[in-house]
Amino acid sequence: xxxxxxxxxxxxxxxxxxxxxxxxxxxxxxxxxxxxxxxxxxxxxxxxxxxxxxxxxxxxxxxxxxxxxxxxxxxxxxxxxxxxxxxxxxxxxxxxxxxxxxxxxxxxxxxxxxxxxxxxxxxxxxxxxxxxxxxxxxxxxxxxxxxxxxxxxxxxxxxxxxxxxxxxxxxxxxxxxxxxxxxxxxxxxxxxxxxxxxxxxxxxxxxxxxxxxxxxxxxxxxxxxxxxxxxxxxxxxxxxxxxxxxxxxxxxxxxxxxxxxxxxxxxxxxxxxxxxxxxxxxxxxxxxxxxxxxxxxxxxxxxxxxxxxxxxxxxxxxxxxxxxxxxxxxxxxxxxxxxxxxxxxxxxxxxxxxxxxxxxxxxxxxxxxxxxxx
Numbered sequence: 001x002x003x004x005x006x007x008x009x010x011x012x013x014x015x016x017x018x019x020x021x022x023x024x025x026x027x028x029x030x031x032x033x034x035x036x037x038x039x040x041x042x043x044x045x046x047x048x049x050x051x052x053x054x055x056x057x058x059x060x061x062x063x064x065x066x067x068x069x070x071x072x073x074x075x076x077x078x079x080x081x082x083x084x085x086x087x088x089x090x091x092x093x094x095x096x097x098x099x100x101x102x103x104x105x106x107x108x109x110x111x112x113x114x115x116x117x118x119x120x121x122x123x124x125x126x127x128x129x130x131x132x133x134x135x136x137x138x139x140x141x142x143x144x145x146x147x148x149x150x151x152x153x154x155x156x157x158x159x160x161x162x163x164x165x166x167x168x169x170x171x172x173x174x175x176x177x178x179x180x181x182x183x184x185x186x187x188x189x190x191x192x193x194x195x196x197x198x199x200x201x202x203x204x205x206x207x208x209x210x211x212x213x214x215x216x217x218x219x220x221x222x223x224x225x226x227x228x229x230x231x232x233x234x235x236x237x238x239x240x241x242x243x244x245x246x247x248x249x250x251x252x253x254x255x256x257x258x259x260x261x262x263x264x265x266x267x268x269x270x271x272x273x274x275x276x277x278x279x280x281x282x283x284x285x286x287x288x289x290x291x292x293x294x295x296x297x298x299x300x301x302x303x304x305x306x307x308x309x310x311x312x313x314x315x316x317x318x319x320x321x322x323x324x325x326x327x328x329x330x331x332x333x334x335x336x337x338x339x340x341x342x343x344x345x346x347x348x349x350x351x352x353x354x355x356x357x358x359x360x361x362x363x364x365x366x367x368x369x370x371x372x373x374x
Contacts, residue, residue: 070354071157080150082347086340087145092138096130097332099202104325105300106203114328133198135211140194144187149344151183152246166365173247180246184239192234193227199300230302233310237295241288245337248284254358256280265357270349277345278338285337289330294322296329 068074091098100117103110111117121129156179160168168175197214200207208214218226256276257265265273294314301313314322348355 065352066354067352068354070356075353076150076153078347078351078353079153080146082344083145083147083149084142085145085347086343087148088138088142089343090336090339091141092134094332094336095132095134095137097328098137099130099132101325101328101332102199102202102300104328105297108321108324132209133201136194136198136201136214139211140191140198143190143194145340147187147190148180148183148242151186152179155179155182165362169359169361169365172359173251176247176250177243180242181239184242185235187242188231188234188238191238192231195234195299196227196230199230203300230299233295233298233302233313236310237292237299240295241292241333244288244291245284248287249280249337249341250358252280252283253277257358274342274345274349278342281338281341282334284341285334286330288337289326289333292333293326293329297322297324 068078096118097114100111100114100121103117103121104113111120118130156175159175159179163171163175193215194211196218197208197211200218201209201211201214208217222229253276256279261268261272261276268276297317298310298313301317302308302310308316317324345355347353
């Protein structure tokens, strides 16, 4: 989070600061947040059409007290903090299920299912073995969450400003996909070293039992490349997963408020809004698991077999092997994604961050469409 408050006169700092400055005005910010700070009298405008009732509702919702301006350094920093909590806590909480899932993927002959995997692990290594890999999981996914959620907010605003208000609304799904892919690219670079340690601890008996043992062993045996040899398949797994996670979540929330919830979002209480967040997160998580599972299997196999390549691991697994452990991963990722969005949104509520409603069609675009239909 210190990234957002770092100051320098170098060109990279100026470039990042220009990115922050660009986020001040965009479709995703709440109308009143960007306007209420203007204290100088404005000239009277008489040729503007009356504001639709829906816009008045959105403006009324924006009157709630917020702790910072949308797009400010503090806003991005707290979003990053929310990402740390949402990813770090949830991934660490399901380490036992993740361990069994990884073992099913790399040794399907021995671990034939979830319950068999749990039973064999406890029988052979004791109940404590189910917690193997918790430390690299906590550290790695906290770092990933910081970049994933923090940079998503940054890139979403940056791309929105580049497109303009009308195109942002028309192509908002593509915007969600592009912003999340950009954020995940950097998030996986932060995650890769800890992911390599975690998979080795969980799937290679006798290699190491703790992060303190695994990290120096990999560094001594394979150097820096040992931590990042799984990065390309990690990108193949995580980028599609994150694109689905954010785009599906954003559009599902929009659809729930439009077709399911019997009242506008502005009239829903905070707990009701968080329930919508959880439901949309679970739906997104199921699709995330299916889209990213083959690459997840390759990552597990690649980190287990020293010297192997992604293509070699995929050939060795075969088409059927690539889908081993899917049921376990659907349960894990569905619950995981729902809890991540719930925690992330709860952090926004707790710190009173601006939480703009789902995008609405700009009035200028509405008039153009009405004129075209007339």
